Amino acid sequence: MSSSDYLLISRGQWEESASKEDVQDAIDRFYVWYEKGLADGVLKPGSRLENRGRQVSRSGITDGPFAEAKELVGGYWFIVADSLDHAAQIAAQNPCLAFGLTLEIRPLEAARARADVATNETPATWRSQEG
Numbered sequence: 001m002s003s004s005d006y007l008l009i010s011r012g013q014w015e016e017s018a019s020k021e022d023v024q025d026a027i028d029r030f031y032v033w034y035e036k037g038l039a040d041g042v043l044k045p046g047s048r049l050e051n052r053g054r055q056v057s058r059s060g061i062t063d064g065p066f067a068e069a070k071e072l073v074g075g076y077w078f079i080v081a082d083s084l085d086h087a088a089q090i091a092a093q094n095p096c097l098a099f100g101l102t103l104e105i106r107p108l109e110a111a112r113a114r115a116d117v118a119t120n121e122t123p124a125t126w127r128s129q130e131g
Contacts, residue, residue: 003080005044006087007106010074015100022099029095034077042090046077079105 037043055064
């Protein structure tokens, strides 16, 4: 079976009840896990995201991001795995999960976008019209 790349998105915030020392320990263990994953070829480089940003739409450009705290994206990385389940098993080893962060794993879509193919951007009303 050939391997594919999966996007790993880190979401949320640290639990308020956690001590800064415990969170720092999890962060330190994350970097050990991350560096080992890079060396083993199961992770590819990603990055933490800064707090500042811009939101661009047809209405213009505004300051952002505007997500709820539980939806905030803190960073992204890539996992190399044989399947989505395998990618999730790799992500489940991330030490930061113990303190409130959640990880979203998404397969990368190789095909170009098309309006007649249902995607994340397709409105529900369009989907119900497909037949």
